[in-house]
Amino acid sequence: MTVKAFRGELLSVAHDPASHSEAVSHQPDGLLVIEDGIIVARGPYAELAPRVPAVAVERLAGLIVPGFVDAHVHYPQTDRIASHGEQLLDWLERHIFPAEQAFADRAHADEVAAVFLNELLRNGTTSALVFPTVHPQSVDALFSAALERNLRIVSGKVLMDLGPEGLRDTPQSARADSEALIRAWHGRGRLGYAVTPRFALTSSDAQLQVAGDLLAAHPEVLMHTHLAENTREVAEVAARFPAAADYLDAYDRFGLVSARSVFAHGIHLPDRSCRRLRGSGAGIAVCPSSNFFLGSGCFDFTQAEAHGVRIGLGSDIGAGTTFSLLHTCGLAYQAGLAKGYRLDPFRALWLATAGSAALLHIADRVGALAVGQEADFVELDQHATPLLARRTAHLEGAANDLAERLFALQVLGDDRAIARTYVMGHCAWDRDSNRFSPAGSLT
Ligand code: GUN
Ligand code: ZN
Secondary structure (H helix, E strand, C coil), rough: CCCCEEHHHEEEEECCCCCCCCCCEEEEEEEEEECEEECEEEEHHHHHHHHCCCCEEEEEEEEEEEEEEEEEEEEEHHCCCCCCCCCCHHHHHHHHHHHHHHCCCCCHHHHHHHHHHHHHHHCEEEEEEEECCCHHHHHHHHHHHHHHHHCEECCCECCCCCCCCCCCCCCHHHHHHHHHHHHCCCCCCCCCEEEECHHHCCCHHHHHHHHHHHHHHHHHHCCEEEECCCCCCHHHHHHHHCCCCCHHHHHHHCCCCCEEEEEEECCCCCCCHHHHHHHHHHHEECCHHHHHHHCCCCCCCCHHHHCCEEECCCCCCCCCCCCCCCCCCCHHHHHHCCCCCCCHHHHHHHHHHHHHHHHHCCCCCCCCCCCEEEEEEEEEEECCCHHHHHHCCCCCCCCCCHHHHHHHHHHCCCHHEEEEEEEEEEEEECCCCCCEEECCCCC
């Protein structure tokens, strides 16, 4: 058995602070004890230290928070971030579909998967729900690379039989390939599978039915797709599905709306969709950097909160412009304020950790630095840049400074503020020595 102990300032938000008064857990001088990658004790250092068996305690100078959980991201779009000039549908045609065609080549997929997962680690992200491409080998590449790094990754072959030439599958191949990938990967190491129709416009009715059949046959996997991101997209969906009550209903008719469904965006939602999301327990991955970049609009936090819609936070690389969920918290604040909603920094941290983990059905494993959970955590450095150091300098030691320090980190911070990323108690990324150190999975 390997025992490790870390001393430092500990912060986590296990529940939505909008509805739980005791959601925030903070120990200014805390101790985290880890056995074989699992947290076995957490508390104030002075109380806990005398009860911990003799083990060297590593001191961490920064603010220790749970590893971030990216609830929506596309790994094949890593090299297409910052592609200029179009909104969603034209951006897909011009920049994204050509890039995704290259993932028919396994070697290319392997290379990008490694870059992508390292970029997650550099940004403190230790779990993610990931779009690959239509090619089964793109899924194999991602899962193999995730297994090497022992990351918690949920993914699944993209279904898109109405996609462009070179990126099209069929209902039959979608069913057979998904079945084989579920058998090969779901539950291996820290990996999980998600049935992944790209969006309503790129799958035939027959293929959406295949997705529904797969979910009915495999109740343990997730469903992952896009929903109501862009006004032109919404209009095209309404034209294609005239009998559907709204965009969400187009999915619902094929059995794609349940508590295991994660929908990216949800910018343009009628109240009926919100009621159905609440009723089904399905959730929205809010992706503000993507929404700003593609001019899609701003997520309506007030509407979602009024209806009790479950939400998490996603980068949506490569419409998203940053891998940093820390920075995405700051952008979520800006998106909220554009519609009159003041996102609290603790709620933003919850969104990026336990909130997203709940959407991915991994909240029992990660997201809250809680006893019994896997020890994925990040050391945030509030001195990472001269500006951040200056902005937070006068706050140190001040009463009630925590919310302000956290907010400054979210607005001014990014990958530079991630001093170290720990995966199951193992330091997988060390900024100061510029080194990755994959632990590898035990399974
Ligand atoms: N809708 C369908 N495909 C995509 C995609 O790749 N990115 C985004 N942002 N929206 C989509
Ligand atoms: Zn997306």
